[in-house]
Amino acid sequence: MDWCHERHEAKYPAFEQGTISFFAEIFAAKRERRNGLTKNSTSEEVIMKEFVSAIICAFTTRKKIFLYVSLLLLAVTPVEAKDTQLNILFIVADNQPASILGTYGNPDVKTPNIDRLANEGLRFTHAFTVHGMCSPTRATLLTGLLPSQHGVQDWLDDEEMGDWPSDWNAIREYRTLPYTLKNRGYQTSLIGKWHLGQPRPPDEWFDYWVTFNLGHTIDFWNNEINDNSRKYKLEGKHSVDFFSDKAVEYLQSYDHQKPFFLMVTYNGPYMNPPTNLGAAKNRHYADYVDKEFPSFPRNRVNETVLEEAMVPDPEEWYLNL
Template structure:
């Protein structure tokens, strides 16, 4: 769609709900820089992650594939990292955004969280590499990172500030005569313990929020399913401890202030990067994307945390609704909102069409290009549904309905009529009045995964997950004692 490819600044926040941004209507949290980006660009109001965990969402953003295609079904557990081959990348065999752009002359760099394999070697396609040494964030202020020189400690400062400083260095030094793809991945706002439980006076924004009422945070009774996980014998002690911490975070004003402070810190960092683009005269030729790997519940339905923090997993909008804002002054319509249903798999084909790289096919991707929206026009093939999968739970969401289906033995299906029940409070799947709706949505869901699942990684049909899953014993019960997560080294994708 363009003759000269622009630079791309691709910013991914960690566990960032769309509803915790000012441009999405939140009045508790201050996000002036992200709001400015939305005012100067196009904001997709209904963007959703493919999965409610970090690693699968990141893999879908880069490959345009669903978890049952790329094989990453859950978080890649740091406790299993020693079992993975050195330099293992979970999506090595697929076309990815960085590899595709590097092959077409882009300078490429990743700064921040990786969580798609072992960070001890750059993901194929990245020339510059500065990665968080873990997947999970246990501390905002004392961490380890890995770059071309090796692994070293970052102590006494917030990891978001550190990654922003490094991104500023890159943007200051990068050769502006060649296009670049800079992927900045922040380890915040996160919304999970221990980092977000209780106060964080070391965050310079915390005092701004301390003592507020936070009306946008739901106050509800704790969901019994979350309480049951505290003593669930099938979970390891770390899982039970996580559940105890999530219960303590629930309805806690200090935790709410902490969350808002982390969102504001990310927002300030986005502002620093946008300002530097302006200073270097790069704004008009840089497509900036702001999104997240997944969302996070912060009190909705009596829950806090991920879609996998109940058993069986759930697919509430609150855990999957992510921001997606695209800005390029003079090229992408300013102040425009799009209400199209958008999934993470749409991003890769969208960027390829926008950059006029239509020869770069993300084979098997269910994603549809939204590039016409970025050019100010309509989309001919209007997405009328998005699809999700969280291990044993799969779902389809349309304008009117949200339907979830579980593997046999994991629980009954769920249906919400969003026209009558936008808050997803009343499950009507068993109502005779909705029998035809359930049948139709079930058929669409089944047909979608029949087309978009690789038998090697299809957990619903004996396939195996890469890296880790939450409850491996469930799949051993279904498929036999030999079933287990894999971390095989696949051939690197080449064009």
């Protein structure tokens, strides 16, 4: 990588040190050049190419600067960037590992719509999950905090709902993503599973919500729904289809004069009984009823857990619900 040194060491002596001072020099030079150039895309492109080239050089020469990159890249914005508020559709599935998606190589499960989203967008290949349970994960998605910081370290038991205040939610004290966006002029909506407290998401976060009266998933059918404080029982429709239809309905009727943040949080896929006991009642049953799943990691799963999932004990509590 001699060309790196030849190109950057002469301009930026701190390059050899591999410290944040190297980036400080880059930004200082970037500001000086910008002040002397007209604000057009060509000049900015030249500056950006030099900056990116310097980062690549620093990484390939194994300088210990990677801790700073994520923060510093946030400061590298085009001069002519418009203050445009983009619409945000945030889709969350429940108990769904990446390994069961076609876009991540699963040969057995067909997920054409998710695959299309991935192919037309961005896939994360080195993602990290903060927790294996639903409530802590949702709390982290909304707050940006670890479970040890926001305090939700397990799923919330619906049997304790009677002991909670009528408007209680587990992360109300934190500045959340929907709260921040709402204060920046966004229309904010939640459609789907909430499971972070009482079944009424806070008004200061969401303008519109459709969720379950209960938190966790018991079944995909015949659920009690809280539709903006109007309660009714969902009959004859799979909950995933119901939430999808509600999301489409919202996207067809929102105020186009303002940007929207729509969080669609499905209660499927799912694995725990009694949800998946017996024959599936959805439209995909015929596609999978006789299909073997070689991709299911049987030889890498705790045998007790696998046996319980595949052949539940008839005496278990959930069979008597």
